[in-house]
Amino acid sequence: METLHTVLNRGCSIWDRERVSEDEFRGRLGHVRRGMKERDVDLLLVYGDSRRFGHLAFVSHFMPKNRGALAVIPRQGEPALVVQEPSRNNPFSKTLTWIDEVRSVGQFAQGLGDALKARELKPKRVGLVSVQEQLNIREWNGLAKLLDSAELCDLSDFLASLRLVKSPAEQSLLKETNRILEQALARFEKEARVGQKEYEVMALVEREARRQGVEDFRFLIARSSEPEVGLRPAASFPIRKGEALLVAVAASYQRYWAELGRTFCLGSPSQELVRSHNLAKSLFRKLVDSIKVGSSDIGKWLLEIPSPAVKMCLESYGLGNGVGLELDEAPFLGREGAGKIQPGMVLTLRVCLAGKECGSALISQPFLVQRDGLQPLATPVEELVLVES
Amino acid sequence: MANNQSQIPAPVQAKLRSLQEAMKRDGLSALLFYSTGQLSMLEVNPVLWMSGVLPMGPNAGVLLTDSCDATMLISLSWDQGRVRRQTWIHDVRVAERFADAVQELVQQKSVKGKVGIVGWAFMPAALYQSLQRVLDGRVEVADPILSTLARFPGRESLPALQRAAELADSGFSAILQKAKIGMPEYELAAEVEYAMRSQGAEDNFGMVTASDHSHCAHPPADRRIQPGDIIIAEITPAIEGHFVQLCRTAVMGPASPLLREKFTILEEAMEKSLAQVRVGKKAGAISRVMNEVFTAHGYEKYCRPPYMRVRGHGLGFLSLPFSEIVDENEAVIEEGMCFVVHPNQYLPETGYLMLGDTVLVEANGPRRLTRTPLELFTVED
Numbered sequence: 001m002e003t004l005h006t007v008l009n010r011g012c013s014i015w016d017r018e019r020v021s022e023d024e025f026r027g028r029l030g031h032v033r034r035g036m037k038e039r040d041v042d043l044l045l046v047y048g049d050s051r052r053f054g055h056l057a058f059v060s061h062f063m064p065k066n067r068g069a070l071a072v073i074p075r076q077g078e079p080a081l082v083v084q085e086p087s088r089n090n091p092f093s094k095t096l097t098w099i100d101e102v103r104s105v106g107q108f109a110q111g112l113g114d115a116l117k118a119r120e121l122k123p124k125r126v127g128l129v130s131v132q133e134q135l136n137i138r139e140w141n142g143l144a145k146l147l148d149s150a151e152l153c154d155l156s157d158f159l160a161s162l163r164l165v166k167s168p169a170e171q172s173l174l175k176e177t178n179r180i181l182e183q184a185l186a187r188f189e190k191e192a193r194v195g196q197k198e199y200e201v202m203a204l205v206e207r208e209a210r211r212q213g214v215e216d217f218r219f220l221i222a223r224s225s226e227p228e229v230g231l232r233p234a235a236s237f238p239i240r241k242g243e244a245l246l247v248a249v250a251a252s253y254q255r256y257w258a259e260l261g262r263t264f265c266l267g268s269p270s271q272e273l274v275r276s277h278n279l280a281k282s283l284f285r286k287l288v289d290s291i292k293v294g295s296s297d298i299g300k301w302l303l304e305i306p307s308p309a310v311k312m313c314l315e316s317y318g319l320g321n322g323v324g325l326e327l328d329e330a331p332f333l334g335r336e337g338a339g340k341i342q343p344g345m346v347l348t349l350r351v352c353l354a355g356k357e358c359g360s361a362l363i364s365q366p367f368l369v370q371r372d373g374l375q376p377l378a379t380p381v382e383e384l385v386l387v388e389s
Numbered sequence: 390m391a392n393n394q395s396q397i398p399a400p401v402q403a404k405l406r407s408l409q410e411a412m413k414r415d416g417l418s419a420l421l422f423y424s425t426g427q428l429s430m431l432e433v434n435p436v437l438w439m440s441g442v443l444p445m446g447p448n449a450g451v452l453l454t455d456s457c458d459a460t461m462l463i464s465l466s467w468d469q470g471r472v473r474r475q476t477w478i479h480d481v482r483v484a485e486r487f488a489d490a491v492q493e494l495v496q497q498k499s500v501k502g503k504v505g506i507v508g509w510a511f512m513p514a515a516l517y518q519s520l521q522r523v524l525d526g527r528v529e530v531a532d533p534i535l536s537t538l539a540r541f542p543g544r545e546s547l548p549a550l551q552r553a554a555e556l557a558d559s560g561f562s563a564i565l566q567k568a569k570i571g572m573p574e575y576e577l578a579a580e581v582e583y584a585m586r587s588q589g590a591e592d593n594f595g596m597v598t599a600s601d602h603s604h605c606a607h608p609p610a611d612r613r614i615q616p617g618d619i620i621i622a623e624i625t626p627a628i629e630g631h632f633v634q635l636c637r638t639a640v641m642g643p644a645s646p647l648l649r650e651k652f653t654i655l656e657e658a659m660e661k662s663l664a665q666v667r668v669g670k671k672a673g674a675i676s677r678v679m680n681e682v683f684t685a686h687g688y689e690k691y692c693r694p695p696y697m698r699v700r701g702h703g704l705g706f707l708s709l710p711f712s713e714i715v716d717e718n719e720a721v722i723e724e725g726m727c728f729v730v731h732p733n734q735y736l737p738e739t740g741y742l743m744l745g746d747t748v749l750v751e752a753n754g755p756r757r758l759t760r761t762p763l764e765l766f767t768v769e770d
Contacts, residue, residue: 002426002445002447002465004443004445005426005428006428006592007428007429007430007592007593007594007625007627008430008593008594008596009608010578010582010594010596010608010609011575011609012575012578012608012610013607013608013609013610014611049427051425051426051427051428065607065608066594086605086694086695086698087695088605088696088697088735090695091605092604132513132514132518133515134513135513136510136511136512136513137509137510137512137513137514137517137518138509138510139514140514141514197589199587200587202586203582203583203586204583206579206582206586207579207580207582207586210575210576210578210579211575211576213573213575213611228470229470229471229474230467230468230470231467232468233591313467316466317467
């Protein structure tokens with residue numbers, strides 16, 4: 001799910017080699033190079049910025065803190081990483097990636113030019129991943145000039161296909177991120193009080209996550225008392241008794257994201273809220289049941305929902321998506337071309353009802369797809385969470 | 390103007406008048422204010438500046454015609470309610486394909502001439518190329534319009550700036566209160582963050598580093614704080630879209646005579662550079678004076694890359710007098726500008742040390758916005 005971006009990914013910033021080894025990246029590099037060979041590409045450029053860096057982190061483990069970085073992958077020899085940053089940051093950037101050659105530059109064309117020169121490489125066919133989609137036009141013009149004699153082709157789909165199924169190391173990291181997030185969200189249940197400002201309780205949840213080493217943290221809230229407004233960042237509004245609080249939290253740990261969403265109520269919920277949450281729960285069950293290895297028509301049961309408002313709301317927030325190096329990544333469930341569900345995928349499944357005509361309830365949970373069904377990666381909480389106030 | 394004038398806040402009306410003049414001057418029929426969703430503290434966010442709201446999602450824009458008819462485009466349908474609540478713009482639309490939505494809007498609004506893009510410098514290449522295509526090349530770079538108009542936060546922003554400064558003070562205070570031997574850097578950073586977020590900070594460009602010899606400020610890692618460590622902190626909370634930055638240094642336990650001696654150089658550089666913050670002087674003078682101080686103490690080499698270059702900067706999202714304070718900056722300092730002055734410096738004997746404050750330029754000189762003293766701090770465990 002989308003959230004409001006931050007100016008700096010400012011949490012714990014390390015590469016934990018015990019959790020994700022250089023061998024893991026060497027293995028990925030091998031897959032990438034086989035794909036390059038099949039597509040007759042002799043250089044691959046993979047870009048990521050501080051907002052979206054999934055492809056970049058997949059090949060480098062690097063996470064741009066506030067600007068962007070470009071991985072330079074030749075068919076042979078070692079890759080390089082070009083980071084847009086002051087040169088004094090170079091030693092720190094080197095701690096975040098397995099790639100030895102990290103070039104800190106003002107402009108990407110300069111760094112790429114130097115990396116190609118060092119390799120005496122004049123590429124004929126260059127694969128691009130997230131470059132034109134994310135890199136700004138000013139920087140792109142510099143790269144395009146540098147590569148003007150090469151044929152360019154987009155390989156974003158190829159790299160996305162490599163990221164669909166998570167390795168054991170990735171699954172382990174995703175479980176850890178979920179564990180942290182569960183603990184953080186438990187703070188909400190423990191600390192939320194009537195009259196407290198939204199951002200006060202958000203800060204407690206965030207601190208819990210950051211204390212456990214997350215790199216980034218997101219918090220969105222929606223309230224049954226303002227059905228015209230959907231999930232949004234926390235504000236200064238005080239929490240009231242008896243209303244539904246839809247809380248979505250997300251965090252990344254060692255580049256791997258998780259998202260959890262629950263509905264809380266301080267005090268006794270109205271019958272309307274209970275009905276609304278029961279509806280969400282039944283829809284969530286249907287959603288879980290529809291995820292089968294090999295299936296691709298995940299959203300088919302949406303057609304049976306009689307309420308257009310409910311249907312629209314579910315589609316708007318999305319029924320779910322892959323989660324990993326990005327908070328929302330392929331497959332995007334219910335969307336055209338989502339592809340078939342495969343064992344080893346990790347999915348966030350989501351039912352969010354927030355609106356005047358569809359009620360107020362949120363359930364989002366992570367699952368690992370296995371041959372024999374879905375394995376929850378967090379303790380399943382599908383009930384309305386009642387908080388004593 | 391096509392929008393209901395009486396409902397448009399006065400500061401926005403002033404912006405609209407200036408934009409109308411700029412469009413006329415530059416021969417533009419409309420302006421497209423654009424934001425990618427990737428936020429930068431060092432830039433004015435065109436969409437926030439124009440609309441009063443930061444939308445979530447990958448692409449957001451405001452199309453403003455030369456008759457000041459404004460339409461906002463956002464990515465997420467579920468973000469509409471929040472956006473509508475915060476913006477003065479009545480026409481808010483969800484755009485799945487941004488370039489196509491702009492094309493449709495341009496046709497609907499009968500925009501016949503050129504469309505100036507404000508936020509071009511951050512626009513993804515593919516989107517820019519799509520806009521060029523769908524608008525038949527009628528696209529021009531219009532970033533200078535914003536950099537001219539958004540140099541001052543404005544009087545109405547002073548309470549927010551002051552509040553952000555108070556939060557920055559709270560953030561640094563958390564370091565002095567919470568830092569403990571054995572605590573990982575990231576836990577200390579979490580406390581700094583909590584101190585500010587629990588009081589309403591919307592965001593923070595925050596870096597907290599503890600080391601016996603830092604080479605730069607960076608986001609926290611997992612190093613555990615040791616006796617004698619030097620903690621450097623760059624703390625930059627935002628309130629209502631305005632950032633205020635504070636840079637300070639604290640040492641775990643008593644400061645060595647060497648550290649005290651070297652830190653006085655930063656204090657001298659700060660004092661002398663603040664004396665350059667005067668209406669009519671050039672921004673480059675601030676940097677030159679700082680460099681002169683360090684050079685006089687034998688650190689000329691350390692005033693250049695890979696050690697140092699920038700000696701301060703403007704702070705987004707809503708105003709930016711200039712992007713960076715460097716020797717070559719010829720921009721003239723004017724009353725009402727707001728920027729950070731920081732003689733942060735790598736010294737070979739101590740590592741990287743930090744000292745800096747956000748100042749508001751007044752008629753008789755700079756007003757520091759934070760209250761934390763400009764000195765070296767010690768933390769007793």
